[in-house]
Amino acid sequence: MIVGKQKPLPEIREMIADYGNILILGCGTCATVCFAGGEREVDILASSLGIAAKLEGKERVTTKHTVKRQCEWEFLDEIEEKVKQADAVLSLGCGVGVQAIAERFPEIPVLPGLDTLFMGMPVEEGVWVERCVGCGNCILNQTGGICPIARCPKGLINGPCGGYRDGKCEVDPTRDCAWVLIYERLKKMGRLDMLHTSQPLKDYSKMGHPRSITR
Amino acid sequence: MMPSVSTMQGEAQPPCQVTCPIHQDVRGYIVAVARGEFSEASKLIMETNPLPSVCGMICAHPCETKCRRGQVDEPLSIMALKRFVVEHADHGSPKLQGESEQGQKVAIIGSGPSGLTAAHDLAKMGHKVTVFEHENAPGGALRSGIPKYRLPREVLQRDLEAIIALGVEIKTNTELGKDLTIGGLKNQGYRAILISTGLPLSRGLRVPGIELDGVLLALPFLREVNLDRQKIQVGKRVIVIGGGNVAIDVARSALRLGAGRVHMVCLEAREEMPSFPWEIEAALEEGVQIYCSKGPKSILGKDGQVTGLECMRCTAVFDAEGRFNPSFDKGEVSVIDGDMVIIAIGQASDLSFLKDSAIKLNEGGQLLLDADTLATSEEGIFASGEVATGPGSAVEAMANGRKAALSIARYLTGRPLAVAPPAEIELGELSPQIIDKIKRLPKQQMPALAVPERVQNFVQVELGYDRASAVREARRCLSCGLGTEYIEEECSTCLTCVRICPYGVPIITASGSVDIRVDQCQACGICVNECPAKAVILKQYQDEEVIERITTAIANASRSGVRPLTVVFWCSFSAYATGDFAEFVRTKCPSNIGILTIPCVTKIGIIHLLKAFELGADKVFVVGCPEEYCPYKESTSWARRKVDRAKKILDDVGLGAERLEMFNLPNVDIEQEEVLFKITQPAKQTQPDPLNG
Structure with missing residues (x-):
């Protein structure tokens, strides 16, 4: 899933400063799951901005809505009337969602309420970690199911580097070295032999933007 | 869907x-x-209990x-x-019922729990009910059978008065078969008659010595004791035959009348005794000696007076088919000394009043009844309670009386009698x-009097x-089934509820969705305010209701014109309920403080806290119970998380985190003034909310 984080409230307040009528739009999929922009967060943000506006002595109308997924135009049809009434849409979806709204409703400003961060997963309640960078050329079959591109700050495909200490990364000593994890996993699998072969140079052209696929 | x-x-x-x-x-x-x-x-x-004091x-x-x-x-x-x-x-005050347009005259014979329930229900439906009681005071077995140490008469009186207040007339000293007849009642215009005469007769024994002085039957004995007819002289050593609730009542009454020793003898083994276990315990505590698995062989006597009971060992109470058919080892005989024997081995109905009536009896000599409608063979005549069902508890008799009342009501309005009970x-x-x-x-x-x-x-x-x-x-109630309601179409399957529920109630189903098992839910409410998709709601405490209550609390507190306008979210359990804070809030709490009770602080959402400020609160408190008294797990930590996030928001919007405080009461016996101090002192230092200028 895509993981994002709500922008700090002062930044959001600055972003909406010029608009009197805001549609706060939640996303019912990834942004809900990572607690950044589901229906509950829409409520809390609307209330917070309401208090802020009153304190600033501003007249501001906020309308709330949450769609199933902001990144599908068909799901955006239901907000057409609300968009027409608003001066701006404050999206609590990921960057894809913000752009989908902008494309579906070209005449209205769409403001990102989230910073979209990564593709990842929760490892405990309330903690999400990055697991994939979408390199377009997956080698997880050769690295024990642990991605060195996403999990090694240097993205080494033939690791580890010389900087790891006691199994920890030199860039962030609180984090496990991805290549030590790969070694341990291959050892458990009885496939340390896979480390005898060097990975060929990675074709990073497959990460070139923008990418698309056709079914 | x-x-x-x-x-x-x-x-x-x-x-x-x-x-x-x-x-x-x-x-x-x-x-x-x-x-x-x-x-x-x-x-x-x-709402559903016409004899609440009695049932209590x-x-x-x-x-x-x-x-x-x-x-x-x-x-x-x-x-x-x-x-x-x-x-x-x-x-x-009980609501007085007038006769409805369709109200009809109904006669109820017998004022025991069944008759009284039917009378209550029919009166509430608007019928004109008269209850006939052959004793000099109403209550049936509740008055004549149950000793006062279990049911004080003023308690029974309280319930009777509430029923009478519904318009029910009770005529005492009126015996069916003697003072009135079924035919006579019909002639007096009673459109329906309910026979709820109970089981007033004691069963006797056919053993040698039954004719001796000092041999009594249980129900006449209890009647004499309970109706204060005369001071009964009990023996020094009383033997009670029987192992049911009546036998226990007799034994404990005999003790109170001055019997030095009371022995109970019953066929059943201890665990088979038909009496309620708590009654047996009470009798044992008081010194009643119980001899189990013994059957009476003969009552021994001298000069026409009881001297003891000869017993034989009972080897089985029921036969292979499960019927009552005791078998004995006649070779194993024992004697219990005593100067009085009271027989409490069962009760029977008295249907002598039917001798000139057309009402049919079944093969067993009992009233022939339609089991679904409790109608007898004669139109307009019904029966309920123990006379209809055989021995049972008071509450079962009440239920049966209610069933009869429904049939009678349908009969009186010309509807088919039988209705399927709701599944x-x-x-x-x-x-x-x-x-x-x-x-x-x-x-x-439960505090109780000491045995002496x-x-x-x-x-x-x-x-x-x-x-x-x-x-x-x-507070120990698990509120079974009253917890959360899960709205599947709102669920984003984030699995938050699965991860955070302290009890492991939510599960992932085979189809990959989530099921918050309502039959396992403990109603703590943690998942409700954590669910990012608002797919879980509490059946009894929903956002709209809370926000309405916040609005009302603030409106009430605003009227005083006194600042700081303070809102307190206060757990309604523990100290609030035990310390009578409700009365305190109503009468003594300063008018600028609006108090909202909530069933545990776990149920407060960030949006509730923000809403209070949006609506003009200067200061908001969240007051929780002492953690050890909270029946839920992790309640304080989850509430604290919400409060901390709300404080951060208050800072971010420029209102200030210090306007929101949370504390747990140090104990459930805290003084009201102490709580008030904890609220008013910090509030005094709060500047008025600029939103409420």
Whole structure:
């Protein structure tokens, strides 16, 4: 899933400063799951901005809505009337969602309420970690199911580097070295032999933007 | 769309309610007691119970046997809580019923629990009911059979007065077959007649010595004792034959009348005895000696006076087909010395009043009845209670009386008598994994008179809960089935509920969706305010209601014009309920403080806290219970998380985090003034909310 984080409230307040009528739009999929922009967060943000506006002595109308997924135009049809009434849409979806709204409703400003961060997963309640960078050329079959591109700050495909200490990364000593994890996993699998072969140079052209696929 | 499993289960009723013969909303009134809302509890009890005071004292309480708290530690003391409510709540005046347009004259013969329930129900429907009682005071077996140490007469009187206030007329000293006849009642214009005459006759024994002086039957004995007809002289060593509840009543009464020793002899082994276990325990405590697995062979005597009972060993009470057919080892004989024998081995109906009537009897000589409608063979005549069903508990007789009242009402309005009872689904048992995780809470002990004080007189043995014990006991209720409602179409399957529930209630189904098992939910509410998709709601505490209450609290507090305008979210359990803070709030709390009670701080959402400020609060407090008294797990830490996030937002918007505070009361016995101090002192330093200028 895509993981994002709500922008700090002062930044959001600055972003909406010029608009009197805001549609706060939640996303019912990834942004809900990572607690950044589901229906509950829409409520809390609307209330917070309401208090802020009153304190600033501003007249501001906020309308709330949450769609199933902001990144599908068909799901955006239901907000057409609300968009027409608003001066701006404050999206609590990921960057894809913000752009989908902008494309579906070209005449209205769409403001990102989230910073979209990564593709990842929760490892405990309330903690999400990055697991994939979408390199377009997956080698997880050769690295024990642990991605060195996403999990090694240097993205080494033939690791580890010389900087790891006691199994920890030199860039962030609180984090496990991805290549030590790969070694341990291959050892458990009885496939340390896979480390005898060097990975060929990675074709990073497959990460070139923008990418698309056709079914 | 198909309803989710949870929604379907949501229709299920808690076992206490399903098991109760009159289907009392037990869960509803217990939860109300836990919140200190005693009048509400009383209202719920009286809705379905015409004899609440009586049931608070002597109900067989099958609800407690089925209480799911019993799977965790010990079942709730439901009967004792009912008694507490009856004794402490403001019940309001009973509503007088006028005769409805369709009101008809109904005669009820017998004023026991069944007849009184039918009278109550029919009167509430607008019928004109007259109850005929052959004794000089109403109550039937409740008055003549149950000793005063279990059911003080003023308690019975309280219920009788409420029934009379509905317009029911009770005519005492009027015996069917002697003072009135069924034909005569019809001639007097009674459109329907209910026979609820109970089982007034004691069964005797055919053993040598039965004719001796000092041999008595149980019911006449109890009647003499309970109706204060005369001071009964009991022997020094009384032998009671029988192992049922009546035998226990006889034994304990004999002790109180001055019998030095009381021996009970019964056919059954201890665990087979038909008496309620708690009655047996009480008798043993008081010194009654129980001889089990013994049958009477003969009553021994000298000079025409009882001297003892010769017994033989009972080897089995029931035969291979399960019928009552005791077998004895006649070679194993023992003698119990005594100067009085009271026989309490069963009761029978007295249908002598039917001798000139056309009402048919069945092969067993009992009333021939339609089991579904309780109609006799003669039109317009019905029967209910023990005369119809055989021996049973008072609450079963009440349920049967209610069933008869419904049939009679249908008869009187020309509708078909038989109606299918509504199908009931009972909540299933708690799963062992959930039981392991539920906090153990000790049962509140019922204070009782010490044994030496008890056996001197007929004063009530159990003293009843005080306010604090009642609230604590009620707080043990698991609110079965009253927790969350899961809205599957709103769910984003984020699995937050699965991860955070302290009890492991939500599960992932085979189809990959989530099921918050309503029959296992503990109603703590943690998942409700954490669910990012708002797919979980509490059945009893929803956002709209809370926001409405915040609005009202602020509006009320604003009227004073005094600042700081303070809103307090206060857990309605523990200290609030035990300390009578409701009364304090109503009468003494400064008018600028608006108090909202909530069933545990876990149920507060960030949006509720922000809403209070949006609506103009200068200062907001969240007041929780002492953690050890909270029946839920992790309640303080989850509430604290919400408060911390709301404080951050208050800072971010420029209002200031210091306007919001949370604290837990140090103990449940905290003084009201102390709490007030904790609220008013910090509030004094708060600047007025600029939103409320």
